[in-house]
Amino acid sequence: MTDRAGPATPDAGGRRTGVDRIWTIPNALSVLRLLGVPLFLWLLLGPKADGWALVVLIVSAITDWADGKLARLLGQYSKLGELLDPAADRLYIFATLIAFVIRGIxxxxxxxxxxxxxxxxxxxxxxxxxxxxxxxxxxxxxxxxxxxxxxxxxxxxxxxxxxxxxxxxxxxxxxxxxxxxxxxxxxxxxxxxxxxxxxxxxxxxxxxxxxxxxxxx
Known part of the structure; x- marks a missing residue:
């Protein structure tokens, strides 16, 4: 779980900047992580393709690291990012717990x-x-x-x-x-x-x- 909080950057034209921005690369990576949750559950409980489910988890971990790193490098902090990042972590934890209980792991x-x-x-x-x-x-x-x-x-x-x-x-x-x-x-x-x-x-x-x-x- 990464820290994506940061200062706002005012914009002379009144556009959304700083912590108010929505369309940023870190946020896109967080959304990608969220979209992987139902795929991960289906792989575990449907075809029981554990290898592919493991790939989804690895990709999720990489994007989790990358979104925080890019937010710092590019200065693309946002309020939305503060919500998406921990939400993705929690959803992966909950989804994994449910699937592992059903599978008896x-x-x-x-x-x-x-x-x-x-x-x-x-x-x-x-x-x-x-x-x-x-x-x-x-x-x-x-x-x-x-x-x-x-x-x-x-x-x-x-x-x-x-x-x-x-x-x-x-x-x-x-x-x-x-x-x-x-x-x-x-x-x-x-x-x-x-x-x-x-x-x-x-x-x-x-x-x-x-x-x-x-x-x-």
Whole structure:
């Protein structure tokens, strides 16, 4: 997951620039990643073409790295990019969890824990807005957790078989899964503690003073 936030660049002609831009190369790469989610699910659950599904995951990882790199090199930061990049990460994680549970690659309770954690944090967003806060910035532990999970999934997919390389990939895949789940829950606990502090120490604002746009990654 990459950081695509950046400063706005005013335009004398009044056109959308800086963080208001939509048609940028990084955003196009993020949209490409999003379009790969249903293809990835179909490959896993339809023909069970694990090799091609692995290719889709690898392409997704490359574009995830490239969109953040290009946003910095070209100065093409945008509000839309701030939303698309983490949304693509979450969708790939959810899609992979669902497919892996159906295929029996991971136990259902592991997927339930990760999905419940994100749903719980999502319920905090309206509470934060009542106190004048946008969604809190993603903690570095959350980014590390996402990194681990996005490495675990290709390794677990590669491990489905009896070849030597598949047997080597299996312990690494499970290790990244355990590390990712641990960090994911730890980051969630930190996020909840921050939300609890906001709720206890800041007043509820009237509706007209509450933030209306989603911020953060």
């Amino acid at each position: 991971i136990p259902w309770w592991a997927a339930a824990i990760l999905i419940a954690r994100d749903l719980l944090l999502g319920l905090c967003i309206p509470l934060l807005r009542r106190h004048g806060y946008p969604p809190l910035t993603v903690h570095y532990l959350g980014k590390a957790a996402t990194f681990c999970l996005l490495y675990a999934f290709p390794l677990l997919l590669l491990a489905q078989g009896d070849l030597w390389i598949q047997q080597v990939a299996k312990p690494f895949g499970y290790a990244f899964t355990v590390w990712g789940m641990g960090l994911y829950l730890w980051a969630g606990a930190l996020y909840l503690s921050q939300v609890w502090w906001v709720l206890r120490h800041t007043p509820v604002l009237p509706p007209e003073r509450r933030p209306t746009r989603i911020a953060g990654g």
